[in-house]
Amino acid sequence: MGASVIQGKFGKLPAMVDGRTLRLENYLVASELPRVPAASDWTDGGSRWDADPLGNNTYGCCAYAAPGHEIALASQLAGIPSPVTAAGVLDAYRATGWDPERPETDRGAYLLEVLKQWRNEGICGVRIEAFVSVAPEHVDAAVALFGGLIVGFNLPSSIDGQDIWDDVGDSKIVGGHAVFQFAESPGLGVCNTWGLRQPFTQRFADRYCDERYAVLLADRPAPSGLDLDKLRGDLAKLS
Numbered sequence: 001m002g003a004s005v006i007q008g009k010f011g012k013l014p015a016m017v018d019g020r021t022l023r024l025e026n027y028l029v030a031s032e033l034p035r036v037p038a039a040s041d042w043t044d045g046g047s048r049w050d051a052d053p054l055g056n057n058t059y060g061c062c063a064y065a066a067p068g069h070e071i072a073l074a075s076q077l078a079g080i081p082s083p084v085t086a087a088g089v090l091d092a093y094r095a096t097g098w099d100p101e102r103p104e105t106d107r108g109a110y111l112l113e114v115l116k117q118w119r120n121e122g123i124c125g126v127r128i129e130a131f132v133s134v135a136p137e138h139v140d141a142a143v144a145l146f147g148g149l150i151v152g153f154n155l156p157s158s159i160d161g162q163d164i165w166d167d168v169g170d171s172k173i174v175g176g177h178a179v180f181q182f183a184e185s186p187g188l189g190v191c192n193t194w195g196l197r198q199p200f201t202q203r204f205a206d207r208y209c210d211e212r213y214a215v216l217l218a219d220r221p222a223p224s225g226l227d228l229d230k231l232r233g234d235l236a237k238l239s
Helices: 062-078 086-096 111-120 136-146 202-208 228-238
Strands: 128-133 149-156 173-185 188-193 196-201 209-217
Touching: 062 086, 062 111, 062 149, 062 173, 062 188, 062 209, 111 128, 111 149, 111 209, 128 228, 136 149, 136 173, 136 202, 136 209, 149 202, 188 202, 196 202, 202 209
Parallel strands: none
Antiparallel strands: 128 209, 149 173, 149 209, 173 188, 188 196
8 A cells, every 4th residue: 555645754855966977777788687577576565574764754864764775675685684773874864964953954865965975884884885877768677686776756745645656747846755666567666665665657757756776785796787897997986
């Protein structure tokens, strides 16, 4: 069941443009790619599930909660205990200047800056080796290869009341929001937002999504079908 009402806070600031950001299409090796399944769901239909909103029900830390949900699922898939807690997510959020004693500092975060922090300092003790932006036409391959995506939306007011987020022509944007997308099938994606399993249509994503990233966790086996040597070389140049 989707979120029929808004269950938490927004907090993703407008998408940043950085010409140095690596792009997934530069690392896809067609001859080595496995067949992309028609549908992928890394939670196995919900049996692997993190229902903790990770502080995003109270604070605008969605750009940190989304990585927390990805780390939690990746830990389950690897058969290791998850290090993710709401306290750990909120501790990472402090890098933005947030102070729980000062409500005016709860201003959210730029997703690109969070990804850089995740790579350099870690979130809940887990770092990523690299991140790449993902074009809309590569979402199915990215979800299948990486186990999910960090997705940024500019959400319209019409999501309040929708079990499945869909584009109904609403141009009133109520907030920026970051989620962890763990499933993709023809015409439909599913994400974890505020600890809820939330489906959304392709046309909703086409209109309201403004950034998508796939990450390579530092302690996770490398996905197949990627030119990892080239990716690592490019990353080293940037670092």
